[in-house]
Amino acid sequence: MPTFQEAFGDVSAALAQHFGRPPSHFEGLEPFEAMIAVLLERKAGQTRWKAALEGLGAAGLLVPERLAEVEIIEIRDAVREKGPILSAKALAPLRHLARWLVEHHGGRVDSLFNPDRSTGWLRGELAAIKGIGMTDADALLLFALKRPSYRVDRATYRVLVRHGWLDPTATYDEARDALVDQAADQADTLEEDAAADLAELAHGMEQLGRQFCRAAAPHCDGCPLEGLLPEGGPRGGDD
Ligand code: SF4
Known part of the structure; x- marks a missing residue:
């Protein structure tokens, strides 16, 4: 064998x-949109994440600074407007991710593409965000950031x-x-x-x-x- x-x-x-x-689910999305889409796919499922993302986009929440500061109820209502009803617990990691980006990377996802930041380092950083464990970090790396994970x-x-x-x-x-x-x-x-x-x-x-x-x-x-x-x-x- x-x-x-x-x-x-x-x-x-x-x-x-x-x-x-x-399938090229996330092709054509901006990098931050793709990161949120990956998390939504994990929380809402393969058939419902797109509508949830559209809801966030329509509410102007696909910007790290905006998503980082709103109340969870506003995120939930935006998702529900076009997509599924998700719990506050399921949606909280989206806001934690946005806050991490704002606080540590000036709200710029392109900083995560810097080849000087190793995939292993980035994996540890993402997995340490509240509500995002190793499995979510690996999905974010592979499908949103095109890193080998x-x-x-x-x-x-x-x-x-x-x-x-x-x-x-x-x-x-x-x-x-x-x-x-x-x-x-x-x-x-x-x-x-x-x-x-x-x-x-x-x-x-x-x-x-x-x-x-x-x-x-x-x-x-x-x-x-x-x-x-x-x-x-x-x-x-x-x-
Ligand atoms: S992948 Fe699973 S189903 Fe396919 S040959 Fe191997 S053991 Fe069998």
Whole structure:
């Protein structure tokens, strides 16, 4: 059975061939809008985040300085105007993120693209913002800031464990680092290439988890990774 390092290129290629390129959800958004969109997608879901973002835009709240100073109830009402009803708890991280940007970066998202600020440093900063943990930080880095990171979802975890590429006791960071390190190796250290590869991989893994590698049981027949199964079939990896 190939090691994860040996198989990484084949996994990426098989998923890209089967599931295609990821949808460009956040293309065309300004960087701050994209960061808020990523958080809204996590809070409101894939079908409702766009309406929520439109509500914030219509209320003039897609500006860090404005979002940082308004009351949560105003944010909630703006979202509800065009989108879902979200709780104050779900919306508070948006304001915390805006405040962090204003207080530490003069409200300028472009400061986060500065290559002198490493992805690891930025990850720690984002994850330390109230209401934004490591998983949100990884999603923000990859999808809004185009940095090489990865939000390890349950589908990715199942696939890696069932193929014997990840120990079932591995921590979130160990799983995330294994993926990011392999993408960096493949991309020959070009950060933007590694980020694009990881975004494509995330899309493929998500689809794989829905269509083949389900939580209850894997459906390996016809799966794009069937040829990379370990001897004897999948290993335990149920949620
Ligand atoms: S369904 Fe089977 S072949 Fe496909 S990823 Fe899961 S364990 Fe691998």
